[in-house]
Amino acid sequence: MEESTASGFLATFHQIMMFGSAAAVVIAVLIYIIHNVRVSSLNDYKKKYDFIRENEIKSYKYAFIVLAIGVVFIINTYGSGTLEFDAIWFSVRAFIAIAGGTLVGYIGSLILQYYYPTKLDKKLKKWRYMPRVNSETGNKMRLLREDEEDVHLDEGMRAEEEVFSMDYDVWIDEVTGTTKVEKYEGRLEALQCNNCGFFTMKVVREEIIQQATDTSEGELVKHYECQYCGSIRATQFHIAKEENYEAFRPEKMEFKKNAMVNLVKVDIHSNMGEKKSYDFQNVEQAQKFLEEFDIEKTQ
Numbered sequence: 498m499e500e501s502t503a504s505g506f507l508a509t510f511h512q513i514m515m516f517g518s519a520a521a522v523v524i525a526v527l528i529y530i531i532h533n534v535r536v537s538s539l540n541d542y543k544k545k546y547d548f549i550r551e552n553e554i555k556s557y558k559y560a561f562i563v564l565a566i567g568v569v570f571i572i573n574t575y576g577s578g579t580l581e582f583d584a585i586w587f588s589v590r591a592f593i594a595i596a597g598g599t600l601v602g603y604i605g606s607l608i609l610q611y612y613y614p615t616k617l618d619k620k621l622k623k624w625r626y627m628p629r630v631n632s633e634t635g636n637k638m639r640l641l642r643e644d645e646e647d648v649h650l651d652e653g654m655r656a657e658e659e660v661f662s663m664d665y666d667v668w669i670d671e672v673t674g675t676t677k678v679e680k681y682e683g684r685l686e687a688l689q690c691n692n693c694g695f696f697t698m699k700v701v702r703e704e705i706i707q708q709a710t711d712t713s714e715g716e717l718v719k720h721y722e723c724q725y726c727g728s729i730r731a732t733q734f735h736i737a738k739e740e741n742y743e744a745f746r747p748e749k750m751e752f753k754k755n756a757m758v759n760l761v762k763v764d765i766h767s768n769m770g771e772k773k774s775y776d777f778q779n780v781e782q783a784q785k786f787l788e789e790f791d792i793e794k795t796q
């Protein structure tokens with residue numbers, strides 16, 4: 498009697514796992530398809546761009562998670578035709594299933610974190626630079642060069658471009674003179690100004706009120722100034738206790754110049770969407786590298 502209850506449970510369990518794994522694959526594929534249908538349903542290239550930037554990695558992440566759950570289910574059906582219920586076998590298989598699912602999820606996260614961003618960047622560039630069409634006249638529009646676009650931007654926009662926090666693209670219908678201005682996030686971060694609303698708040702000065710030691714936190718004040726309207730703001734930050742504080746004292750550093758620099762990071766973005774990152778231990782190395790850098794040689 499007990500025997501048959503156990504094998505009854507096993508049969509039901511295997512059915513659920515079988516159904517679950519099929520459902521997971523279907524859901525993962527659906528997530529992928531729905532995302533891409535939503536992208537292609539947007540006619541405006543800028544809207545496509547924003548939607549992809551906002552949602553693509555998120556959607557694919559969900560698809561991988563569902564797929565990983567599907568793998569857990571499918572491994573749990575291994576040997577389902579021949580098995581009598583055996584608690585140890587059952588638990589070992591469940592453990593391997595969870596490990597397999599975790600592995601798939603992990604591979605998915607590696608892909609999305611390291612491989613996919615380059616591909617995404619290319620895709621975004623494609624939509625950003627795809628020639629716009631004036632919806633009223635049907636004329637093809639032309640993207641203005643940086644030096645041509647200024648007259649079409651207001652002062653705040655220009656200030657945002659000046660500090661690299663925002664990037665504006667101006668498209669012009671050269672027949673009618675109609676322009677279309679599109680806003681993109683820039684290369685450097687700036688905060689939004691409470692006064693004028695533009696993203697032009699930059700750190701102009703940092704002041705250490707109290708040095709961090711190995712026993713107490715320090716205090717740092719960052720002074721911000723809006724590069725457009727000139728309003729100022731100061732924010733206080735804690736500096737974490739520094740256990741290896743000794744090592745950061747300038748007199749112990751190897752280089753006298755820029756002695757407090759611990760790491761220099763250089764990111765180079767090519768117009769093909771390729772991104773390369775380089776780390777250096779000091780400014781001199783980075784400068785030397787940049788003098789000799791040739792994008793062609795890195796391909």
Ligand SMILES: [Zn+2]
Nearest residue numbers: 690693723726
């Ligand atoms: Zn301002």
